Amino acid sequence: MxxxxxxxxxxxxxxxxxxxxxxxxxxxxxxxxxxxxxxxxxxxxxxxxxxxxxxxxxxxxxxxxxxxxxxxxxxxxGRLDLVREAQCVVRDVAAVCHEAVHVAVLDGPDVIYLVKFDSTHPVRMVSGVGRRLPAHCTAVGKVLLSSLDEAGLDAVLMKGELPGMTPDSITDPDELRKHLDRVRADRVAVDIGESDSAMRCVAAAIRDHSGTTIAAMSLSAPIIRWTPQAYAEWTGLVREGAAALSARMGYRARSR
CATH class of the missing domain: 1.10.10.10 (Winged helix-like DNA-binding domain superfamily/Winged helix DNA-binding domain)
Structure with missing residues (x-):
C-alpha cells in the first residue's frame, strides 16, 4: 500500500x-x-x-x-458538474430504497428534473429527465422555494392564485408561505399527493460551496408503500443523499 x-x-x-x-x-x-x-x-x-x-x-x-x-x-x-455528480449519488440512494430518486432545479415558478433513477418495483412513479412541474406542487420545488429570499418568492407568487395539479395542491399564496416556513424549520419538504394523488415524496436541499441551495433531491413512492416507518427511513436517506451531493459540490456543513 x-x-x-x-x-x-x-x-x-x-x-x-x-x-x-x-x-x-x-x-x-x-x-x-x-x-x-x-x-x-x-x-x-x-x-x-x-x-x-x-x-x-x-x-x-x-x-x-x-x-x-x-x-x-x-x-x-469550474470542473464541477451537478448532473454528473448527482448521477453517482442518486444511484446509491436508489440502491438502498428501491424507489424513484430525483434531482431537480428551480426555473422561475417551475422545477425541472435533471437526474432520475427509477424504482425497481412494478408500480412506480411516471416521470422523466427534463420534465417541468409547478414548483409549489412538488417536494423538490417547495425545498427550492423555501430557499428564496423574500423578493425572489414574491416574484414567483405575485400572480395570485397558484395552479393546482390535484385537489391537495396548495393554491393559496398565503397558505404556501406558511407551509414554506415549516419546510425551512424541518429542512425537508413533503408532497402528500399534491402533484399526483397516488404518490408521496420527500425532498431535501443540495447546496454548493457558498452554502447556496442550487438543487433538491427527492425520493418518491406510491401511497401503497408510504408507511410511517418507510417515511421516517426515507426522510433520513434523502437527507443523507442531499448532504453527500452537497459535499461533492463543495459544501462544508458548519457545526451547530
Whole structure:
C-alpha cells in the first residue's frame, strides 16, 4: 500500500484550520493541532514560501490563506458538474430504497428534473429527465422555494392564485408561505399527493460551496408503500443523499 506522508498530512491539517478562522497565529495553530513549536514553525514557513499562507504583521504575527488556494478552489469549482455528480449519488440512494430518486432545479415558478433513477418495483412513479412541474406542487420545488429570499418568492407568487395539479395542491399564496416556513424549520419538504394523488415524496436541499441551495433531491413512492416507518427511513436517506451531493459540490456543513 502507498505510504501516507506525515509532513503533507500536517500541512493540510494547518490549511484546514483556516476553513473556520480567517486568521491564526503560530501559537493558535500549535494549540489546535497539538504540534511542537518547531514543527509548526517549519510548516508555516514552508506554506508561506509557496504563498499558500500570507503573514500579517502584528504582535503576534497572524497568517491567512493565500491566492494559490483560491486558484485551486476556482479550478475545482469550474470542473464541477451537478448532473454528473448527482448521477453517482442518486444511484446509491436508489440502491438502498428501491424507489424513484430525483434531482431537480428551480426555473422561475417551475422545477425541472435533471437526474432520475427509477424504482425497481412494478408500480412506480411516471416521470422523466427534463420534465417541468409547478414548483409549489412538488417536494423538490417547495425545498427550492423555501430557499428564496423574500423578493425572489414574491416574484414567483405575485400572480395570485397558484395552479393546482390535484385537489391537495396548495393554491393559496398565503397558505404556501406558511407551509414554506415549516419546510425551512424541518429542512425537508413533503408532497402528500399534491402533484399526483397516488404518490408521496420527500425532498431535501443540495447546496454548493457558498452554502447556496442550487438543487433538491427527492425520493418518491406510491401511497401503497408510504408507511410511517418507510417515511421516517426515507426522510433520513434523502437527507443523507442531499448532504453527500452537497459535499461533492463543495459544501462544508458548519457545526451547530
Amino acid at each position: 502507498p505510504r501516507v506522508v506525515p509532513a503533507v498530512n500536517r500541512a493540510l491539517d494547518v490549511l484546514e484550520l483556516f476553513l473556520d478562522c480567517p486568521q491564526l497565529s503560530a501559537r493558535q495553530v500549535m494549540e489546535r493541532l497539538d504540534l511542537p513549536r518547531t514543527t509548526v514553525h517549519e510548516l508555516l514557513v514552508t506554506l508561506e514560501a509557496r504563498s499558500y499562507l500570507i503573514s500579517v504583521p502584528g504582535q503576534p504575527v497572524q497568517y491567512r490563506l493565500g491566492m494559490p488556494l483560491f486558484q485551486l478552489g476556482a479550478a475545482f469549482a
